[in-house]
Amino acid sequence: MTDAALSNAEIADRLAALAQLLSTQKENPYKIRAYQRAAAKIRTMSESVDELVRDDADLTAYGGIGAAISSAIREIVLTGTLGKLEKLRSQASAEVASLSKYPRLDPKRVLRVYKKLGIASIEALRERLDSGEIEGALGARMAQHVRQGVTESHAILLYRADELREAVEEFLLAKAGARRVEAVGEYRRRVEVIEELAFLVETADFPALIARLERYGGRTPLLEATDRHALFALSSGVRLRVDRATDPGWGLGMVRCTGSARHLKKLAAATGGARAWTAAGPFDSEEAFYGHFGLAYIAPELREGHDEVERAAQGTLAVLVTGSDIRGELHAHTTSSDGSHTVEQMAEAARALGYEYIGITDHSPSLKIARGVSVDDLWKQIRQIDQLNGRLKGIRVLKSAEVDILADGSLDYRDEVLRELDYTVCSVHSRFGLGKAEQTERILRAMDNRYFRILGHATGRLLLKRPGYEIDIERVIEKAKQNGCFFEINSSPDRLDLSADNARLANQAGVKIAISTDAHSTREFGTIRYGLDQARRAGLAKTDVLNCLPWTELARCFKR
DNA sequence: GCCGTTTTCGGCCCGACTGTTTTCAGTCG
Numbered sequence: 001m002t003d004a005a006l007s008n009a010e011i012a013d014r015l016a017a018l019a020q021l022l023s024t025q026k027e028n029p030y031k032i033r034a035y036q037r038a039a040a041k042i043r044t045m046s047e048s049v050d051e052l053v054r055d056d057a058d059l060t061a062y063g064g065i066g067a068a069i070s071s072a073i074r075e076i077v078l079t080g081t082l083g084k085l086e087k088l089r090s091q092a093s094a095e096v097a098s099l100s101k102y103p104r105l106d107p108k109r110v111l112r113v114y115k116k117l118g119i120a121s122i123e124a125l126r127e128r129l130d131s132g133e134i135e136g137a138l139g140a141r142m143a144q145h146v147r148q149g150v151t152e153s154h155a156i157l158l159y160r161a162d163e164l165r166e167a168v169e170e171f172l173l174a175k176a177g178a179r180r181v182e183a184v185g186e187y188r189r190r191v192e193v194i195e196e197l198a199f200l201v202e203t204a205d206f207p208a209l210i211a212r213l214e215r216y217g218g219r220t221p222l223l224e225a226t227d228r229h230a231l232f233a234l235s236s237g238v239r240l241r242v243d244r245a246t247d248p249g250w251g252l253g254m255v256r257c258t259g260s261a262r263h264l265k266k267l268a269a270a271t272g273g274a275r276a277w278t279a280a281g282p283f284d285s286e287e288a289f290y291g292h293f294g295l296a297y298i299a300p301e302l303r304e305g306h307d308e309v310e311r312a313a314q315g316t317l318a319v320l321v322t323g324s325d326i327r328g329e330l331h332a333h334t335t336s337s338d339g340s341h342t343v344e345q346m347a348e349a350a351r352a353l354g355y356e357y358i359g360i361t362d363h364s365p366s367l368k369i370a371r372g373v374s375v376d377d378l379w380k381q382i383r384q385i386d387q388l389n390g391r392l393k394g395i396r397v398l399k400s401a402e403v404d405i406l407a408d409g410s411l412d413y414r415d416e417v418l419r420e421l422d423y424t425v426c427s428v429h430s431r432f433g434l435g436k437a438e439q440t441e442r443i444l445r446a447m448d449n450r451y452f453r454i455l456g457h458a459t460g461r462l463l464l465k466r467p468g469y470e471i472d473i474e475r476v477i478e479k480a481k482q483n484g485c486f487f488e489i490n491s492s493p494d495r496l497d498l499s500a501d502n503a504r505l506a507n508q509a510g511v512k513i514a515i516s517t518d519a520h521s522t523r524e525f526g527t528i529r530y531g532l533d534q535a536r537r538a539g540l541a542k543t544d545v546l547n548c549l550p551w552t553e554l555a556r557c558f559k560r
Numbered sequence: 561g562c563c564g565t566t567t568t569c570g571g572c573c574c575g576a577c578t579g580t581t582t583t584c585a586g587t588c589g
Contacts, residue, residue: 363589
């Protein structure tokens with residue numbers, strides 16, 4: 001029995017290392033994934049797993065932890081090690097064993113890089129990554145994998161930060177003596193990838209609050225602390241920042257802690273600087289603060305230092321789109337392709353959300369893996385939707401498809417079929433490796449098809465996984481404007497594509513944008529909040545958003 | 561290894577295409 005308590009991160013690292021070693025053997029891949037899942041679960045827990053074990057708690061109550069992993073965790077906590085792990089480690093080659101310190105690296109892929117480039121160490125791996133040789137020889141995705149494995153990355157997706165925020169906030173209020181807590185920083189600005197989860201807190205005893213946070217998830221390393229802020233390394237990787245509310249009144253602290261550096265600089269320039277802020281206070285709210293300096297309230301999502309301060313002074317800030325402005329969904333899959341609910345189930349769910357219409361956009365034939373819909377089956381779906389519209393009250397089902405843009409820029413259904421649809425969503429799903437010029441030409445050619453309406457997930461990026469294909473977005477926007485085509489903000493939390501920056505560009509060019517979920521089940525309609533976040537960051541008003549229009553007006557937009 | 565459960569073992573997507581491949585792993589939704 002050891003006395004030193006292990007942090008959740010240290011326990012998770014051992015399980016991840018075991019998964020890593022198992023993956024180099026002919027082991028059941030589902031077993032490997034089980035260990036990885038359990039490790040990930042432990043990293044997000046606010047309770048100390050070490051304490052849970054010593055208190056004889058039932059770990060199998062947590063999702064992803066069953067009898068075997070539960071006893072492995074007990075062994076780790078009580079002996080400080082894991083026999084199975086040590087055994088595999090002693091049998092592994094030096095190259096593989098040395099990867100244990102990098103639990104995010106996939107040994108099989110690393111070994112491929114080693115072989116290809118004739119190297120055998122992490123140091124060499126780093127060098128070849130920095131020199132661009134890995135990307136050159138093995139592609140962008142491999143380079144991305146290695147980069148995330150060897151560099152200390154703190155980034156997490158916004159939707160993961162949402163879960164984490166709830167847990168940390170509850171901990172601060174219930175266990176760390178905070179009287180008032182609010183999330184601030186890039187999280188509150190709804191930035192799609194978060195490196196630092198920040199809170200403004202009001203407390204009578206800040207040092208005690210820091211001490212309590214150091215016990216979060218067993219042990220959370222304190223990176224820096226002053227009498228007004230503290231920075232921690234959460235076991236899930238992301239940084240946790242806590243700022244003590246020092247200004248009289250809550251409003252000024254929220255302004256200071258929410259805006260980006262660029263926003264705060266522009267704000268200071270427009271209002272006489274931070275000294276003037278303190279002198280003019282206290283402010284109970286941010287509205288009071290902005291109002292005092294003759295500025296309209298600036299929504300957190302806009303506080304990036306674009307032109308929001310000038311606009312707030314002129315009174316020309318857009319009234320940002322909100323969830324209640326959304327009248328329908330324009331990108332949704334069903335059991336006809338790779339969705340898990342039928343057309344009727346999706347329609348019922350859309351109606352329950354108060355939507356007026358839902359477009360059914362199943363995949364086209366080329367996308368085999370998603371069971372793309374044959375021409376015959378699309379005809380059947382068209383007739384089925386006609387029947388459904390005769391029967392269903394309170395929701396209109398739109399006939400559509402997510403049509404593949406083929407490598408040569410042609411669309412994956414013939415015009416005679418496309419003509420029968422109310423509109424189309426057209427997307428690139430193949431040949432991501434084309435060069436920027438070719439990829440751009442491919443999309444421009446597709447937009448010349450008279451049935452092209454909405455460009456689906458314009459860059460194909462998967463946040464923290466894949467950079468997306470390269471396109472000249474300005475040329476594509478220009479073409480869309482000429483040809484009466486539109487964009488979507490795909491709300492899938494790991495796409496968010498268009499990005500806020502690209503959506504801002506499209507909007508400035510006067511091209512309307514759909515906020516779509518790409519839902520593959522009724523549950524996924526809920527992800528629209530992430531698309532709304534990015535639309536608001538792009539400064540979109542409801543008049544800029546395609547699916548804020550009633551169907552009659554939308555139908556006019558779709559005429560070409 | 562976990563889960564759910566028609567409570568004892570099967571499912572946990574998956575299948576065609578791509579590439580600079582040296583005979584198959586990675587990739588796309």
